[in-house]
Amino acid sequence: RVREAELTRWVGSVTMGDTGVYMDAEAISWKFPEGEDPLCGYTRTLLSREGSVAERLARLQRIEDAMREDAADPDSNALADLVPGIGRVHRCFPLVRTAAFLHSQTGFLDRRKVPVTPHEMRILFNTAEIEQFSADPSLQLITFDGDGTLYDDGHCLKTGEMTGLLCAFMARGITVALATAAGYPAGSKGLLRYTQRVEGLLKDLQARNAPDDVLRRFYIIGGECNYLLRCVRKCENVVLEYVDDKEWKTEDMLAWDKEEIKSFLEKARDSLVLHANRLKFSVTPLMKEYAVGIAPKRPDFPTLSYGPALNEITLCVREDLSKLSAYKVSARKLCSNFQRLDSESMLLLYS
Numbered sequence: 001r002v003r004e005a006e007l008t009r010w011v012g013s014v015t016m017g018d019t020g021v022y023m024d025a026e027a028i029s030w031k032f033p034e035g036e037d038p039l040c041g042y043t044r045t046l047l048s049r050e051g052s053v054a055e056r057l058a059r060l061q062r063i064e065d066a067m068r069e070d071a072a073d074p075d076s077n078a079l080a081d082l083v084p085g086i087g088r089v090h091r092c093f094p095l096v097r098t099a100a101f102l103h104s105q106t107g108f109l110d111r112r113k114v115p116v117t118p119h120e121m122r123i124l125f126n127t128a129e130i131e132q133f134s135a136d137p138s139l140q141l142i143t144f145d146g147d148g149t150l151y152d153d154g155h156c157l158k159t160g161e162m163t164g165l166l167c168a169f170m171a172r173g174i175t176v177a178l179a180t181a182a183g184y185p186a187g188s189k190g191l192l193r194y195t196q197r198v199e200g201l202l203k204d205l206q207a208r209n210a211p212d213d214v215l216r217r218f219y220i221i222g223g224e225c226n227y228l229l230r231c232v233r234k235c236e237n238v239v240l241e242y243v244d245d246k247e248w249k250t251e252d253m254l255a256w257d258k259e260e261i262k263s264f265l266e267k268a269r270d271s272l273v274l275h276a277n278r279l280k281f282s283v284t285p286l287m288k289e290y291a292v293g294i295a296p297k298r299p300d301f302p303t304l305s306y307g308p309a310l311n312e313i314t315l316c317v318r319e320d321l322s323k324l325s326a327y328k329v330s331a332r333k334l335c336s337n338f339q340r341l342d343s344e345s346m347l348l349l350y351s
Contacts, residue, residue, distance in 0.1 A: 039063075040121040042083045043095075048115030056109050060096050068092040093128035102127065139174055143221075146180040146197060159200040159207075167204055170217040183223025185289045186242045194220055194229055195240050205231070206238040226290040264324065265292045271320040275313045 046059040066078035071092045080086055103109040108120055133139055147153045150162060157163065169176050178198065184190030195202065198220065205215060215238060218231040228243040245254060269285045269292045276283045276294055283294040294313075 036118050036121075037125075038083050038086050039079075039089075040118065040125060043124070044116045044118065044121045047099075047109065050112075053103060053109045057096055057099060060099055064092060064095045067095075091132060093125065093132045095124065095128050098128040098131055099124055141175045141177065142169060143177040143179050146178055146182065150178065156196055157198045157200045159204050163201045163204040166201055166218075167208060167210065167214075170210070170214045173217070175217040175219070177219040177221055179221045181222075181224055183226055183288055183291050186227065190227075191229075191240060191242065194222060198240075202231070202238045202240070210238070223288075223290055261290065264321075265290075267324060268292045268317060268321055271317045272313065275316045276309075279309050279312060281309050281313070 043060065043063055046063070047056050049056075049059070051059075063079070063082065066082055067089050069078040070076045070089055079089055099109065102120075102124060108116065133142075144150050146157075147155075151157045166176050180197070182193070182197065184193040201218070205218075212233055215231045215233055220229040220240065221227070222229065228248050229240045230243055232239060232241050234241075265287065269287060272292065272294050273283065273285055282297040284297055286293040286295060
């Protein structure tokens with residue numbers, strides 16, 4: 001029986017790809033793919049079990065009821081009882097209504113052989129979250145990432161449906177902020193780069209002749225919280241401008257020592273190059289005011305090794321930096337965020 005179960009799982013892993021769900025005649029067992037949210041993973045397993053559309057929606061209703069109970073009672077652990085280890089959920093999302101809508105478009109709840117995928121779960125939860133917040137009259141601020149969210153990686157926001165929706169948010173009194181890792185120091189070149197990123201939105205606001213109170217509801221927070229820009233009107237043109245550091249940075253941030261930051265980032269750069277060379281990954285180091293990174297020299301570096309190599313470098317450099325206790329510039333002051341950005345430039349940024 002044990003060997004039969006192992007064989008069933010192996011066949012399932014081959015036939016089901018990376019869905020992480022394995023079907024057999026008795027039941028469905030599961031493992032969550034690396035990085036998958038536990039709540040999404042649990043929901044996916046419930047929806048992947050055999051049953052009618054109504055039965056699958058009924059299972060989803062259990063999760064929604066638990067979310068509603070937790071949102072209403074701070075002492076409730078209804079959701080944690082279903083998904084051990086999950087963090088606190090402060091709002092209840094309309095999962096059932098959203099799933100029914102998505103099913104009406106795709107029929108995904110009526111599949112019999114192919115289980116629900118992690119990607120479909122992300123769409124379900126993202127759509128449900130948007131549905132919930134759109135009906136909340138207290139909503140005052142909405143933030144977005146840039147690359148891979150508002151526009152494709154390495155591209156810019158063009159005038160179109162997306163900019164129209166952002167303008168509609170701002171016209172309703174909701175502040176919109178673009179939170180991006182892209183960091184361009186204050187100056188004409190930096191201002192030009194940020195302007196290019198959101199040029200389509202600026203043109204849309206200009207064409208709509210948006211009043212100043214609407215323009216004031218758009219911001220860019222760049223370079224992992226190192227730069228802040230706002231939207232203003234100058235000489236009848238809608239443009240961006242840097243906000244003076246004294247207007248928004250904390251006292252601790254204003255007290256940062258520039259030379260200390262530079263020395264710290266140089267240590268990070270040396271560590272990056274060291275571990276990249278160890279993995280036969282020929283790179284060019286890049287330095288910015290609040291960031292350090294690497295770009296590959298070899299365009300023919302094996303694609304299969306990209307992800308593992310960058311993950312290895314990231315973890316090793318993070319460990320090296322954690323040992324630099326002699327530096328007053330702590331991880332807290334530098335956002336403690338060492339990231340791997342999946343883009344063509346393959347940059348590792350520390351801000």
